Amino acid sequence: MKKMRFEKWQLIVLSVFYIVFGIISAAVPREQFLTFFNILGLIIMVIGAFSIFIYFLRKDYLEEHNFQVAFGALYIMAGMIVWLKPELIVSNYPLVFAGCVVIDSAIRLQYSMNLFRMKDQGWLWVFVSALAAIALAAVILLADLGHDLQRILLTVLLCFDGISNLATLFYERIALKNYYRGAKVEVEVVDGERIEHRK
16 A cells, blocks of 8 residues: 555644644634744745655656645745735634635545545545535635634634544545455556556
């Protein structure tokens, strides 16, 4: 079985951060977040630089849809914004994080469709959890909420999404192991594209 890819480790770190920040944001006034986001910006920049570095060590760099350098550059740019302009994030952090949840919940939708095509029965709860997170994020983004209610909903959203991400990655890893164990699969690489032949 293949080792866990760097991209999935990024999602694990992000999910743990969601849970921790969700709890902190419920107890700490937003005015005290400036230093936190200064440090967070630097961390994001390091992750972006490391993503680019890992790309040059990978042997599967010709794999289709490999945008590791592009995403690494985006991480660095986003980190610079968070580091140099933390007040922009602090004043709008519920909307910023709700938007981030929409993006990674869309990734979870992709995981659910992968499980569906593998005929794994667990695809449905992954699909529902992703839709639920997107729906709650949409409420935060679009509804006219009071500050206290918005902060409570953000805490619930971040904790729910972080836990759902971790559970999905863990479940998918087990499902893939069972899938490949249940049948002989030959993998062929043609013009940089992985083609699986299941027997």
